[in-house]
Amino acid sequence: MKSLLADFARYTTENRWDRSVHESSARVLRVAATWLGADTVFREEDIRAMHRAFGGMGRIRGLVAFLDQREQLVHSPPRRNRHEAFVRRTIAAFPPRISDELGTWVGVLRGTGRSHHRVTDYATLRRYLIYLATALADWTTRYTTLRQVTEPDVKAAVTAVKGPRAHERAVAARSLFRALKHAKLVFVDPTRGLRVTRQELLPTTLAPDRLAGLLETSSNPATRLVLALVALHATSGTDLRNLVLSDVLLTRRQLLIRRPHGRHVVHLDNTTADLLHAWLRYRHQRWPRTVNAHLLVTQQTASATDPVSADYVYRRFDPAGLTLRAVRADRILDEARETEDPVHLVRVFGISITTAMKYIHAAHPHRAGPVPH
Numbered sequence: 001m002k003s004l005l006a007d008f009a010r011y012t013t014e015n016r017w018d019r020s021v022h023e024s025s026a027r028v029l030r031v032a033a034t035w036l037g038a039d040t041v042f043r044e045e046d047i048r049a050m051h052r053a054f055g056g057m058g059r060i061r062g063l064v065a066f067l068d069q070r071e072q073l074v075h076s077p078p079r080r081n082r083h084e085a086f087v088r089r090t091i092a093a094f095p096p097r098i099s100d101e102l103g104t105w106v107g108v109l110r111g112t113g114r115s116h117h118r119v120t121d122y123a124t125l126r127r128y129l130i131y132l133a134t135a136l137a138d139w140t141t142r143y144t145t146l147r148q149v150t151e152p153d154v155k156a157a158v159t160a161v162k163g164p165r166a167h168e169r170a171v172a173a174r175s176l177f178r179a180l181k182h183a184k185l186v187f188v189d190p191t192r193g194l195r196v197t198r199q200e201l202l203p204t205t206l207a208p209d210r211l212a213g214l215l216e217t218s219s220n221p222a223t224r225l226v227l228a229l230v231a232l233h234a235t236s237g238t239d240l241r242n243l244v245l246s247d248v249l250l251t252r253r254q255l256l257i258r259r260p261h262g263r264h265v266v267h268l269d270n271t272t273a274d275l276l277h278a279w280l281r282y283r284h285q286r287w288p289r290t291v292n293a294h295l296l297v298t299q300q301t302a303s304a305t306d307p308v309s310a311d312y313v314y315r316r317f318d319p320a321g322l323t324l325r326a327v328r329a330d331r332i333l334d335e336a337r338e339t340e341d342p343v344h345l346v347r348v349f350g351i352s353i354t355t356a357m358k359y360i361h362a363a364h365p366h367r368a369g370p371v372p373h
Contacts, residue, residue, distance in 0.1 A: 001038040025063040044076040062303035083122035108179040128172035170196040217319040221282040228272045234331040241307040243295040264350025336363035
């Protein structure tokens with residue numbers, strides 16, 4: 001046991017753990033090794049249960065990563081996505097037949113139907129269920145199956161709310177009934193004649209004084225890199241979290257952003273390249289033995305393989321009193337003022353042509369044509 005605890009102490013020192021985090025994790029390891037043996041292969045669920053029994057102080061994933069490196073860990077089965085859990089729990093609460101129909105809808109959108117369908121994530125399905133909650137509650141009191149829902153029912157549900165909420169409810173209803181028609185559970189799609197006009201909110205610019213000195217709001221290397229990538233290259237929060245070290249092409253001064261439907265290359269300016277070098281030096285000095293391949297790491301993620309949280313990325317802008325989304329939109333809008341070519345925005349920022357057209361319309365309102373939806 002002494003050897004195991006000594007190895008763990010070295011591991012936490014190399015990864016610069018806080019003393020309190022080390023002590024709480026070491027206590028879990030000591031008790032587990034006493035009861036089960038220092039050479040045993042531990043079950044992850046046992047380690048986590050013991051951690052909770054001791055008050056759950058600090059994060060346990062560092063200890064899990066340590067045991068995994070030593071090949072002394074049996075991983076727990078993947079935990080169900082919280083959005084998936086919400087979807088399944090919500091659907092199960094409906095009467096049996098409607099519950100089955102909603103389950104079929106989820107199956108079609110998740111790509112498990114008879115024919116290929118682009119996979120919809122559970123977060124989107126959760127939003128759809130929330131948008132339809134009132135309508136489904138009403139239909140459930142009057143019908144035993146969604147096959148009985150009519151065009152007037154859908155229209156009444158959508159027109160009962162105004163503005164963006166009406167558009168959201170219409171989108172969710174279309175998704176539901178098109179999937180059920182695809183699965184041949186309804187004969188007629190009651191949303192086929194549905195028309196909802198969506199009021200588009202065009203991107204707006206930030207006042208110059210709010211952006212001035214943005215990089216000076218922090219001395220933290222990671223924060224400064226995030227600020228530069230968003231303010232100068234309009235990198236999204238999701239892209240920042242997903243960047244890994246192999247996406248950094250230092251000799252070419254490029255970042256490779258991988259997305260589900262393609263890749264986008266960010267060509268770095270001098271300022272961002274310097275900040276990237278500074279962060280990489282700091283990262284190596286602070287966590288020389290980290291196994292985390294993500295470009296951005298924190299004290300909590302350095303001993304694991306997870307990306308930083310979305311909250312971590314978005315809060316980098318708090319000291320400046322700004323938001324990531326506002327700064328990113330300002331950068332794209334600034335570029336749009338210099339051109340009337342949406343394809344240029346697509347190439348520079350990797351955004352869709354529809355999004356690019358919205359920025360062009362905002363920057364050049366004299367251009368003819370409606371704002372794309």
